[in-house]
Amino acid sequence: MARYFDVHPDNPQRRVIGQVVDLVRGGGLIAYPTDSCFALGCAIGNAEGLARIRTIRRLDDRHHFTLVCADFAQLGQFVQISNAVFRAVKAATPGQYTFILPATKEVPRRLLHPKKKTVGVRIPDHRVVQALLAELGEPLLSSTLLLPDEEAPPTIGWEIKEALDHAVDGVVDSGECGTEPTTVVDLSGPEPEIVRKGAGDPSRFE
Incomplete structure (x- = not known):
């Protein structure tokens, strides 16, 4: 049965954030809100957590997982980024x-796209996520919480707990969340490619 964490959206309680991070460090898989929609997340080195995300979402090995990072210093440890790409990403973050991008050797092979050796990264504009990342001290391995056969992500924490009570270890609720996933931009090639149009304005990369 999943633990339920009620977190204040503007002033996340340190005690509760610590409990969530302890769960993640102990190998747990959580559902948590972001500035776009709910996501599934676990520690980077959690191979079982990764497999559980694949099972919940029915993903194949070509799916790009995302490292949700606290800031640019953290992001730079896990992806290779040129000066031009740095400026483009910097202008759009934190955000949706x-x-x-091409991964560095810090990223476990199981997280990489099998052919491109790339990984997704993002820096969210969300106080609860930033509190979790600050306490954790490393990125969260994440994927949008979009269930098979559903057109939009769920938005309400207690409904997620009911639906995934035996599939995740914890649900973080800080109030109703959005339904639109992030805009995904592939910057690993010579020109930006919009992979998915979502919450972030894609026009700056088109």
Whole structure:
């Protein structure tokens, strides 16, 4: 049965944030809100958590997972980024974008696209997520909480707990969340490619 964490959206309680992070460090899988929609998240090194996300979402090995980072210093450890790409990403973050970039050796092979050796990264504009990341000290391995056969992500924490009570270990609720996933931009090639149009304005990359 999943634990339920009620977190204040503007002033996240340190005690509760610590409990969530302890769960993640202990190998747990959580559902948590972001500035776009709910996501599934676990520690980067959690191979079982990754497999559970694949099972919940019915994903194949070509799916791009996302490292949700606290800031640019953290992001730079996990992806290779040129000066031009740096400027483009910097101008759009924190915000509702996921960027696909070549991974560094810090990223476990199981997280990489099998052919491109790329990974998704993002820096969210959300106080609860930033509190979790600050306490955790590393990115959260994440994927949009979009269930099979559903057109939009769920938005209400207690409904997610009911639906995934035996599939995740914790649900973080800080109030109703959005329904639109991030805009995904592939910056691994010579020109930006909009992979998915979502919450972030794609026009700056078109």
